[in-house]
Amino acid sequence: MRELSTKQKILRFMANNTVPLLFVVIIAFGVPLSGYSPTYLAGEVISRISRNTFLIVSLLIPILAGMGLNFGMTLGAMAGQIGLIFTTDWGIVGIPGILLAMIVSTPLSILLGWWCGKILNMAKGREMVTSYIIGFFMNGIYQLVVLYGMGPLIKIISPNLLLPRGYGIRNTVNLIGIRKSLDNFLMIRIGGVPIPVGTFLVIALLSVFILWFKKTKLGQDMRAVGQDMEVARAAGIRVEHTRIMSIIISTVLAGYGMIIYLHNIGTLNTYNSHMQIGMFSVAALLVGGATVASAKIRNVFLGVVLFHLMFIVSPMAGKRLIGQAQLGEYFRVFVSYGVITTSLVLYEVRKKRERGMSGLALAQDQEVTS
Amino acid sequence: MTKRQRTLLIRVGAIILILLFAVFLFHIGRQHTVLIDNNTVTRDGVELQALKLVEVQVGKKGEVLEMTPRIRDKAVVVGQRHTVKVVYTDASWNEHVHELSFRIPLMQNMVLISLPALMKNPEDVSFWLENFEGLAVAQSDAPQEEDVVFDELAGFDSF
Numbered sequence: 421m422r423e424l425s426t427k428q429k430i431l432r433f434m435a436n437n438t439v440p441l442l443f444v445v446i447i448a449f450g451v452p453l454s455g456y457s458p459t460y461l462a463g464e465v466i467s468r469i470s471r472n473t474f475l476i477v478s479l480l481i482p483i484l485a486g487m488g489l490n491f492g493m494t495l496g497a498m499a500g501q502i503g504l505i506f507t508t509d510w511g512i513v514g515i516p517g518i519l520l521a522m523i524v525s526t527p528l529s530i531l532l533g534w535w536c537g538k539i540l541n542m543a544k545g546r547e548m549v550t551s552y553i554i555g556f557f558m559n560g561i562y563q564l565v566v567l568y569g570m571g572p573l574i575k576i577i578s579p580n581l582l583l584p585r586g587y588g589i590r591n592t593v594n595l596i597g598i599r600k601s602l603d604n605f606l607m608i609r610i611g612g613v614p615i616p617v618g619t620f621l622v623i624a625l626l627s628v629f630i631l632w633f634k635k636t637k638l639g640q641d642m643r644a645v646g647q648d649m650e651v652a653r654a655a656g657i658r659v660e661h662t663r664i665m666s667i668i669i670s671t672v673l674a675g676y677g678m679i680i681y682l683h684n685i686g687t688l689n690t691y692n693s694h695m696q697i698g699m700f701s702v703a704a705l706l707v708g709g710a711t712v713a714s715a716k717i718r719n720v721f722l723g724v725v726l727f728h729l730m731f732i733v734s735p736m737a738g739k740r741l742i743g744q745a746q747l748g749e750y751f752r753v754f755v756s757y758g759v760i761t762t763s764l765v766l767y768e769v770r771k772k773r774e775r776g777m778s779g780l781a782l783a784q785d786q787e788v789t790s
Numbered sequence: 791m792t793k794r795q796r797t798l799l800i801r802v803g804a805i806i807l808i809l810l811f812a813v814f815l816f817h818i819g820r821q822h823t824v825l826i827d828n829n830t831v832t833r834d835g836v837e838l839q840a841l842k843l844v845e846v847q848v849g850k851k852g853e854v855l856e857m858t859p860r861i862r863d864k865a866v867v868v869g870q871r872h873t874v875k876v877v878y879t880d881a882s883w884n885e886h887v888h889e890l891s892f893r894i895p896l897m898q899n900m901v902l903i904s905l906p907a908l909m910k911n912p913e914d915v916s917f918w919l920e921n922f923e924g925l926a927v928a929q930s931d932a933p934q935e936e937d938v939v940f941d942e943l944a945g946f947d948s949f
Contacts (some may be wrong), residue, residue, distance in 0.1 A: 510816065510820070511820055511822075511899065512815065512816060512819040512820055512821070513821045513868055514819055514868065515817055515819075516815040516816075516818050516819025517815075517819050519815050520812055520815045520816060520819065523808060523811070523812045523815070524812075526808075562844075595823060683878045
């Protein structure tokens with residue numbers, strides 16, 4: 421194979437990392453413009469890493485199984501929220517409250533994940549858009565259950581959680597009992613920056629689990645299914661079952677991630693918190709250099725840092741630049757959607773180019789042999 | 791035992807273990823409010839006067855509350871078994887210290903400790919500790935309806 425020159429290597433690196441490099445440039449301009457101190461930025465970024473990483477890691481398994489970006493993680497987020505509503509109602513606080521919410525959310529997540537996986541198996545090749553629409557559909561069911569079912573059908577003990585009419589959960593649920601209980605467990609300060617070691621340990625455990633999982637029989641099956649479903653089927657792998665398993669694992673992890681996310685914030689917006697969580701998590705993962713077909717743990721961490729640095733600095737940078745913080749707000753919404761579009765387009769372009777190149781190589785081979 | 795049966799057994803065992811763990815979490819994480827009341831009370835037809843000045847601490851690490859007559863304060867505790875330490879100096883400057891343990895029923899949100907009753911008969915927990923169901927909420931001018939907000943971009947900032 422022909423050796424690449426340094427210039428070609430640089431160009432290839434840039435082509436493969438267009439989105440992260442674009443973000444590095446945005447941040448390079450945005451950070452000085454915002455005027456924030458390094459300590460403040462470090463504190464904010466660390467807080468957001470602990471808050472969001474678990475959610476984003478939940479997207480890795482379906483990518484491994486070739487199902488693309490699981491926008492259906494919203495289903496897990498809803499299950500996590502239901503777990504939190506129950507534990508708040510029962511008055512369970514601290515880390516036991518978080519763990520109990522996770523236990524309550526697990527069967528719901530498994531059920532929703534199984535159902536979502538079944539549907540995605542019927543829509544092979546269109547998994548992303550299907551999972552996105554499933555999220556909207558399930559949101560309607562969630563609202564029906566939480567707004568009308570909780571109170572008369574599903575018993576809620578605490579009147580503080582119910583709407584004044586006597587049924588349905590209020591717009592906001594105060595999670596003061598569990599707020600930052602995991603973050604404050606083993607909290608240390610380095611140079612004035614608080615480091616939530618407890619949450620980072622949980623994230624580290626999850627990362628190790630993902631790395632270990634990829635080496636298991638099921639992980640290898642998922643990789644095989646992700647590369648070519650027909651070849652995997654011919655090799656005796658239960659393709660549909662493997663795909664469903666990947667969605668179930670992703671949904672369960674998304675539920676846990678949502679609980680960790682909300683425990684850090686301390687307030688649950690009952691009807692809104694979960695709505696855009698899939699979109700932002702996907703955007704953060706793509707910013708880290710992941711694609712629809714390939715994502716690694718390092719993409720998660722790089723994505724969280726870059727995406728959230730942009731999130732933090734853009735309102736202030738906008739204000740300093742043209743005197744309006746609102747511009748920065750618009751900018752970050754626009755960038756979130758824009759980065760997903762850019763990544764999807766780049767992925768398709770790259771796939772087409774690779775297909776073209778392999779076609780040319782095959783044609784050359786055939787010429788040589790004839 | 792076939793492989794299928796063994797798998798089923800392991801799965802059922804795992805579910806039972808998780809359920810037991812959930813029950814354990816429920817017990818250790820349940821939050822209760824302990825009301826500490828220093829009002830004159832009547833027990834068995836006898837009126838027990840409120841204490842002039844008393845120090846109360848619920849739990850080993852709880853805040854020490856200084857209470858005068860007709861005062862009611864609260865302590866928030868987690869779990870069922872707790873201690874209460876009461877330090878009272880009477881009119882003859884004799885200091886009375888009682889450190890007692892009590893248990894809150896699992897599903898009880900609030901309990902009330904009556905300090906005069908506790909000083910009278912510290913040995914009998916049921917004499918000074920009672921379940922408290924809360925007061926009926928007074929009618930207010932607050933609207934009976936609350937608009938439910940559906941906003942696609944809510945939570946954007948917190949992300």
